[in-house]
Amino acid sequence: MTKPLQRILLVAGCLLACPTASVVAQEPVATSNVVHVLGLEGVKKKTKGHLFVSSGEVRFEAGTAKAEVAVASIQDIFTNADNKRLIGGKLGTLAMFAPYESDRFLSLFRRGIDVLTLKYRDAKGALHGVIFILPKGQAPLVKKQMVAQGAHASIPVEEEGQKPDTKQERKP
Amino acid sequence: MRRIPYVSVVLALFGAFVIAGWVATPAQAQQTKKLKASAIQVFAVECDEVKLPPAFEMALYENLIDQVRKTGKFERIYRDGERGAADEANLVTLHSKVLGFKEGSERLRQVTTVAGATSIKVHVRIADRSGQSLVDRDVTGKVVFFGENLRATHNLAKSVAKIVRQNFQKEGG
Numbered sequence: 001m002t003k004p005l006q007r008i009l010l011v012a013g014c015l016l017a018c019p020t021a022s023v024v025a026q027e028p029v030a031t032s033n034v035v036h037v038l039g040l041e042g043v044k045k046k047t048k049g050h051l052f053v054s055s056g057e058v059r060f061e062a063g064t065a066k067a068e069v070a071v072a073s074i075q076d077i078f079t080n081a082d083n084k085r086l087i088g089g090k091l092g093t094l095a096m097f098a099p100y101e102s103d104r105f106l107s108l109f110r111r112g113i114d115v116l117t118l119k120y121r122d123a124k125g126a127l128h129g130v131i132f133i134l135p136k137g138q139a140p141l142v143k144k145q146m147v148a149q150g151a152h153a154s155i156p157v158e159e160e161g162q163k164p165d166t167k168q169e170r171k172p
Numbered sequence: 173m174r175r176i177p178y179v180s181v182v183l184a185l186f187g188a189f190v191i192a193g194w195v196a197t198p199a200q201a202q203q204t205k206k207l208k209a210s211a212i213q214v215f216a217v218e219c220d221e222v223k224l225p226p227a228f229e230m231a232l233y234e235n236l237i238d239q240v241r242k243t244g245k246f247e248r249i250y251r252d253g254e255r256g257a258a259d260e261a262n263l264v265t266l267h268s269k270v271l272g273f274k275e276g277s278e279r280l281r282q283v284t285t286v287a288g289a290t291s292i293k294v295h296v297r298i299a300d301r302s303g304q305s306l307v308d309r310d311v312t313g314k315v316v317f318f319g320e321n322l323r324a325t326h327n328l329a330k331s332v333a334k335i336v337r338q339n340f341q342k343e344g345g
Binding site for chain 2: 103
């Protein structure tokens with residue numbers, strides 16, 4: 001094959017690849033295995049679904065249930081690392097009846113999770129709070145995406161994860 | 173020795189109860205007189221003095237709205253900053269201030285059962301339009317045995333809803 005033909009093929013290949021790349025860039029990035037703890041209207045508590053951050057909105061989808069929050073209306077975003085029992089749900093409840101206190105032993109095995117808290121005001125100016133549980137390490141990434149699209153965050157992403165001074169807390 | 177007839181003792185006791193009931197009834201009626209309001213506005217949780225993690229702060233606020241709605245005592249429930257609240261004629265406001273917070277450990281609770289409790293203490297104030305207090309109470313929400321730490325906010329909101337039920341009645345009801 002001659003060199004000019006190779007060049008033509010190369011250029012054609014680049015032209016074909018470019019639109020595909022732009023489509024990929026516009027695709028919303030979904031975070032799966034996200035649990036909606038509370039706050040979204042129209043979505044039940046503790047529903048598992050996908051979280052999308054795209055075109056100026058945060059969208060949570062769980063089957064037919066959907067809820068959106070405009071990124072611009074977000075006043076603050078907080079992330080926090082936590083942990084959860086490895087065996088939970090119905091199986092975890094059944095484990096309570098297992099012999100030799102094995103339930104307590106199983107409680108020692110835990111998996112890390114991230115808690116993402118959003119504080120926003122709707123079109124009427126009403127304050128809302130939304131809490132999500134994300135797989136470990138995902139919350140700072142989602143926060144970064146939201147901040148990049150115009151959400152406000154009082155604590156920068158880099159400073160998140162540093163534990164506050166709990167000594168100041170007063171016991172009830 | 174002369175005996176007091178049994179019937180006269182019973183009659184005397186009965187009379188005493190009747191008189192006591194007659195005296196106590198107006199006071200009790202005053203106590204059970206409930207307040208009426210068509211709308212309530214739930215304000216954001218104040219946690220200036222005691223640091224409350226943001227997740228707890230928002231969970232408490234959302235649970236308060238949820239539980240107050242469930243009482244069915246108000247026709248409309250407004251959130252913090254909601255514009256329509258200003259036009260309400262018969263509006264009461266719900267303010268909550270965090271007095272204490274102790275974050276326990278879910279793991280410790282599950283392993284030991286007795287340790288690792290989470291508790292939140294909040295001062296709840298329900299006021300009328302002029303700012304005069306109608307209800308002033310300290311409420312505590314706890315998770316002692318089972319459940320996530322955030323469940324303390326749910327338990328606290330349920331206690332606040334109980335106070336609302338005790339003090340308010342539905343307008344026209």
